[in-house]
Amino acid sequence: MGGLLVSVGVIAIFVWSVVRPWNIEHVNGSESMTEDMIHLAQPYSATAYRPVNPRPRQPGSQTSAGHVLPSWNHLASRTDLGLSDRERDLVMELERESGVPGWVLYGLWCQRSGCLSGGWQQSGDWQRSRDMALDPNSRCRRERSQDCLEEWRALQSICRQCRPDGSAVCNPDEVWSSYALALGPLQQLPRHFILTEDWHWQDHIVDYDGDGVYDPHRLDDALASVATALRNGIITHGSLPAAMQVYAGNAEPELYTLLRDQYYSRWCAVDGYCAD
Numbered sequence: 001m002g003g004l005l006v007s008v009g010v011i012a013i014f015v016w017s018v019v020r021p022w023n024i025e026h027v028n029g030s031e032s033m034t035e036d037m038i039h040l041a042q043p044y045s046a047t048a049y050r051p052v053n054p055r056p057r058q059p060g061s062q063t064s065a066g067h068v069l070p071s072w073n074h075l076a077s078r079t080d081l082g083l084s085d086r087e088r089d090l091v092m093e094l095e096r097e098s099g100v101p102g103w104v105l106y107g108l109w110c111q112r113s114g115c116l117s118g119g120w121q122q123s124g125d126w127q128r129s130r131d132m133a134l135d136p137n138s139r140c141r142r143e144r145s146q147d148c149l150e151e152w153r154a155l156q157s158i159c160r161q162c163r164p165d166g167s168a169v170c171n172p173d174e175v176w177s178s179y180a181l182a183l184g185p186l187q188q189l190p191r192h193f194i195l196t197e198d199w200h201w202q203d204h205i206v207d208y209d210g211d212g213v214y215d216p217h218r219l220d221d222a223l224a225s226v227a228t229a230l231r232n233g234i235i236t237h238g239s240l241p242a243a244m245q246v247y248a249g250n251a252e253p254e255l256y257t258l259l260r261d262q263y264y265s266r267w268c269a270v271d272g273y274c275a276d
Helices: 002-019 035-040 085-098 102-113 129-134 139-144 146-159 219-237 240-248 255-268
Strands: none
Touching: 085 102, 085 219, 102 219, 102 255, 129 139, 129 146, 139 146, 219 240, 240 255
16 A cells, blocks of 8 residues: 555656646746646737727727828828827827827826837836746735736737737737836826726726727727726816826826926917917
């Protein structure tokens, strides 16, 4: 009987050594990962956590996708604010469609990322999201604990949307973000886009450029979805300051005042940018 138990034990150890998850010994050298972390650390899979693609622009929009914003071909032509004509047109179109002032949208973009529309790897403020989510010693994990892992789940799901040609929006293992995993030109947390409880998009998420997916790194989609969130907030809470308070949360109680003081005069100083 003793020999049989030893044999069973040897077989069990051998089987575990073969089938154990690859990442237990490769992610930060940790041998004490939870089952949740083991699952989160799996290599990129194009099928996991894929949500239903976001809703397109509403049929009642004042302009159709591509009408006012035909291309990005004239990026070299800069406006008085340092934006491209295309970026300026986007802000103004969203102001017309949502009723959210252009200076608010411009201010949020500049305040969040310095009006960047790319180049995340070149900025010292962004790092590889996967590393921050799975390193127990990262700032994200230290300060946000389980929330950091939940943001990582949502980020994976966002990346795994399927474009019409069958490709994924991005590889989550190669995405760069803020330490808290905030994404793109509006620096929003992944769970601002998608509900991880049932893997559905938040109500304000819109595929503004009409390419079949929501991409938080595309200024069109990101800025349009923020405008929609603020428009919905104005309807629900009765005013733009109240809507912005809900949008920003407790972390930024004075966001409306900050943007008004820093960006209203800058935007409206350009002839034709503000109606009043």
